[in-house]
Amino acid sequence: MNTTLARKPTQYLIATQALVLAPHSLQFSPWLTLVLASLLLWRAWIAYSGKTLPPAFFSLILSSGLFFLIWLDYQTLIGRQGGVATLACLATVKLFETRTQRDIKVISLLAYFLVGAGFLSVSSSWILGWAGFAMLAITGQLIQWQSLQTWQLMSKQLIYMLFEAIPFAIFLFVFFPRIPPLWSMPDEQTVGRTGLSDEMRPGDFSKLARDESVAFRVEFENTLPKMSARYWRGPVFDLFDGEAWLQMPVNIAGGPAITARGPVMNYTMTMEPHNLNWLLALDIPGTLPDSALLSNRLQAVNNTPISQRQRYRLSSFLLWRTSDDDTIKSALQLPQNGNPQARKLAASWRALSPPERVKQGLNFLTHGHFSYTLQPPLNKGPNGIDTFLFKNKQGFCEHYASSFTFLMRAAGIPSRVVAGYQGGEWNSRGKYLIVRQANAHAWSEVWLAQSGWQRVDPTAVIAPSRINNGPDINLSQADSLPFMEGAPPEWIHNLRLNWDSLINGWNQWVIGYDSRRQIQLFKKLGIPDALSGEFILRMALASSLILALLFLLATRNTAIKRDPASRIWQRFSRQLARKGCLQLPHEGPLAFSLRASSQLPQHHDVIHYITQQYIAARYGKDTAALIRLRKAVRHYTHNQIKQSLL
Amino acid sequence: MLNQLKQSRQRWLHRWFNKRHPAQRSAVVLRYDRIYILPSGFGYAFCFTALLILIGAINYQLSLAYLFAFTLLGLGHAVLFRTFRNLLKLRLQLFDAPAVFAGEVAAFPLHIRHSSTLSRHALAFNFLHQTSVSLNIIEHEAKLAIPLLSQKRGWLNAPALHLSSDYPVGWCHAWSYLNSPVRCIVWPRPENDPPPWQTENNQENNTGRGEEDFAGLRPYQAGDSLRRIAWKQAAHSESLPVKFFNSQAAAPQVFSWDQLSQLETEARLSRLTAWILAAQQIGTPYGLSLPGLQIAPALGEPHQISCLNALALFDNDAQQTPTGKWQ
Numbered sequence: 001m002n003t004t005l006a007r008k009p010t011q012y013l014i015a016t017q018a019l020v021l022a023p024h025s026l027q028f029s030p031w032l033t034l035v036l037a038s039l040l041l042w043r044a045w046i047a048y049s050g051k052t053l054p055p056a057f058f059s060l061i062l063s064s065g066l067f068f069l070i071w072l073d074y075q076t077l078i079g080r081q082g083g084v085a086t087l088a089c090l091a092t093v094k095l096f097e098t099r100t101q102r103d104i105k106v107i108s109l110l111a112y113f114l115v116g117a118g119f120l121s122v123s124s125s126w127i128l129g130w131a132g133f134a135m136l137a138i139t140g141q142l143i144q145w146q147s148l149q150t151w152q153l154m155s156k157q158l159i160y161m162l163f164e165a166i167p168f169a170i171f172l173f174v175f176f177p178r179i180p181p182l183w184s185m186p187d188e189q190t191v192g193r194t195g196l197s198d199e200m201r202p203g204d205f206s207k208l209a210r211d212e213s214v215a216f217r218v219e220f221e222n223t224l225p226k227m228s229a230r231y232w233r234g235p236v237f238d239l240f241d242g243e244a245w246l247q248m249p250v251n252i253a254g255g256p257a258i259t260a261r262g263p264v265m266n267y268t269m270t271m272e273p274h275n276l277n278w279l280l281a282l283d284i285p286g287t288l289p290d291s292a293l294l295s296n297r298l299q300a301v302n303n304t305p306i307s308q309r310q311r312y313r314l315s316s317f318l319l320w321r322t323s324d325d326d327t328i329k330s331a332l333q334l335p336q337n338g339n340p341q342a343r344k345l346a347a348s349w350r351a352l353s354p355p356e357r358v359k360q361g362l363n364f365l366t367h368g369h370f371s372y373t374l375q376p377p378l379n380k381g382p383n384g385i386d387t388f389l390f391k392n393k394q395g396f397c398e399h400y401a402s403s404f405t406f407l408m409r410a411a412g413i414p415s416r417v418v419a420g421y422q423g424g425e426w427n428s429r430g431k432y433l434i435v436r437q438a439n440a441h442a443w444s445e446v447w448l449a450q451s452g453w454q455r456v457d458p459t460a461v462i463a464p465s466r467i468n469n470g471p472d473i474n475l476s477q478a479d480s481l482p483f484m485e486g487a488p489p490e491w492i493h494n495l496r497l498n499w500d501s502l503i504n505g506w507n508q509w510v511i512g513y514d515s516r517r518q519i520q521l522f523k524k525l526g527i528p529d530a531l532s533g534e535f536i537l538r539m540a541l542a543s544s545l546i547l548a549l550l551f552l553l554a555t556r557n558t559a560i561k562r563d564p565a566s567r568i569w570q571r572f573s574r575q576l577a578r579k580g581c582l583q584l585p586h587e588g589p590l591a592f593s594l595r596a597s598s599q600l601p602q603h604h605d606v607i608h609y610i611t612q613q614y615i616a617a618r619y620g621k622d623t624a625a626l627i628r629l630r631k632a633v634r635h636y637t638h639n640q641i642k643q644s645l646l
Numbered sequence: 647m648l649n650q651l652k653q654s655r656q657r658w659l660h661r662w663f664n665k666r667h668p669a670q671r672s673a674v675v676l677r678y679d680r681i682y683i684l685p686s687g688f689g690y691a692f693c694f695t696a697l698l699i700l701i702g703a704i705n706y707q708l709s710l711a712y713l714f715a716f717t718l719l720g721l722g723h724a725v726l727f728r729t730f731r732n733l734l735k736l737r738l739q740l741f742d743a744p745a746v747f748a749g750e751v752a753a754f755p756l757h758i759r760h761s762s763t764l765s766r767h768a769l770a771f772n773f774l775h776q777t778s779v780s781l782n783i784i785e786h787e788a789k790l791a792i793p794l795l796s797q798k799r800g801w802l803n804a805p806a807l808h809l810s811s812d813y814p815v816g817w818c819h820a821w822s823y824l825n826s827p828v829r830c831i832v833w834p835r836p837e838n839d840p841p842p843w844q845t846e847n848n849q850e851n852n853t854g855r856g857e858e859d860f861a862g863l864r865p866y867q868a869g870d871s872l873r874r875i876a877w878k879q880a881a882h883s884e885s886l887p888v889k890f891f892n893s894q895a896a897a898p899q900v901f902s903w904d905q906l907s908q909l910e911t912e913a914r915l916s917r918l919t920a921w922i923l924a925a926q927q928i929g930t931p932y933g934l935s936l937p938g939l940q941i942a943p944a945l946g947e948p949h950q951i952s953c954l955n956a957l958a959l960f961d962n963d964a965q966q967t968p969t970g971k972w973q
Binding site (some may be wrong): 131157510513 | 688692695698699705710712714716724725727730768813814815816
């Protein structure tokens, strides 16, 4: 085998590799991206200048060095991150070993696999477009090795191939049984999360308030709860260190008993990935999906982090009572020092009954000239709550929840901060509720002997519209949004809702297409059991039909296409053949017509005319002549038939 | 026992092959039933890659990765069709190859045509176990010569022509056969440095000294030796003058089989071949006398060919066919 492969396909190969690695490089550590990019550039330069490749041991040293660095950085060579990095290095280093066709094949297969691995590192939908394009690029580069051709011709073929591949792919996508994971994958670090965090620090929520991305979507089975009842319960913060609220370790045992005092809400959520364990549920959750449990702090905890968009079905109580709880003691914890003013204020309520103390606390906020703003002055430091309550008096939900809970604890009422989302926007087109990051909210929960844990939302006292109308309208009153004055016009709003329902459909039927959806669809199609003999038979029939159709589609162009002029000419020469004048294989039309007119002198004129038209139409590409030819031959044929009948 | 089984299998294959690809000299159009296709090793590796991606999709529950894995499988399927289609409805015709000397490579002309709108790519042609010839792109028509190494004199029958393609990406290998009874006459291999022949009158060597008695110039005729062209005169004249000689050149020479009784059959034929070539080159009219065959002395290419053909087929009715899979 030739040691230097053709230059042009090699350049295609390098470009393809760069395309394949591009989205992965967003996930790599910067040094790795830099190394891979410079290796690709170097290899491209070698291919461009026609220099010889470095010797074989070079790739060995290079790859082992890179593996060592990856191991140092990622602590592993397998799994979601380390594995992809290792593969990317392997494929890039292999580019320096393109000596035979076999090397090209290995690199191409690695590239296909890396494209597949792209779905691990990026969860947005645009990755599908990239994957499709990269797949075609790799395939096109393989075509170039077989037969070098212009990129127009090549891309035409590739697009046809894609169209031939898609029906089969969709068929398999819909009907291939969705099975649970074959084995569990190694635990992954959480990366790149958005949304609520597992602790609450000052400023967290005002950051989220501007984030329009979707946190989750909810479809309700019965009625939609009203705005003020839409509290989506997330992490519960029990521990206050003077500045931040932290979560206690999640514990399942010792939780309260819950008694429903109102209707049960059944709903299905489509959760965007946030890479943490908790699910969000309307408080208080009743039944949870199989993968989740209710913690002793009434928080729904999934057994794995939500790393992909996930759908789950839940039920909740909007009114409830809890009893028997082990967590009450920890709900009175406060740091030793700090915020003396707030402590003093709370101590003055100690004589009152617990419900009265809660009322006093809310009263203090209502009548204390507090205002709600997204850009509060800093309330930091060990006495941050004092600064907020007695000096600045401007804040956001986190400040109110945090201060109120502090006051309650100082007054001897067990209380805690609950973070989550509040509200949500109804999409009437798609019949579901959209909850965005901007809906992130924090509120308090107090424990009273009669009713157990109950929600108290101090923000609702300060800015009732925040709770009743959602964040957008409130923000337009308090602060102007950075990009436009006030709320967006109606049509933009509608456009956004329509777009969102489109995205939601895609998310649910494509990205969220799982075994449950599949069973749902099969039911609609009247397929009782996906493993019944009848179903398998039908599938086999359907797939062979698809393949047969595809085969016809793929081979249709091989059918011999005859020029219309010569088709008509054939018809004419068949007529003459009946009169004993057969066109011989070596005879051109002109020679034949001369012979035919001498054999059939009575047809001399018509033979001459038709031959002239045929030559003009066939060789002169004269469309008018083609029409005349067709007419003349039709006329002649009719006459002949008429004569033979007479 | 095993050998017998092997033989009967070979016979069965032979019968099957001849039934499926009946021998015909006219053009053959490759239809559905004449094309075979199987995935290549690369194709299996590709399927394996797609399945690995599918397993990843299952384990990480990535719906889009499912879709991608299935698209890859679909693509593999589209490639299968395309590879098949690359051979479909090709119109092939093989012709007899021009004569060669034993040990030389015969070149069988192949005429390929197709009238579809698709161009065909990366086709490879070869006779079994022989060097293959490949064609990159055929728009509508192509002609090429398929090499076949000749071994000994006589008729060389072409074995089945094997044509194949891995286009577009090499995941599938499609192939077919063209069973065309074309042949090539193989002349005996001329002896290197043959001894001079014995002339009838003076028993003198004639090859080296035939150019002694210059008789004049005449216009060039096909078959004349380049060494006898009068280049100096050619510079001044429109035609190509050739020197001719009066001496032994004019004396016709009959090369006789019996003359060389001391040699074996093949060696005799080799020497006769070499003499014929030499005589033709220097312009001595020559004839051939073989047992049962006399060719009167003459000069010129057709004469040379009939002499060489006679030598090729002398006492050799058995037609040779390279051993192949099917014949």
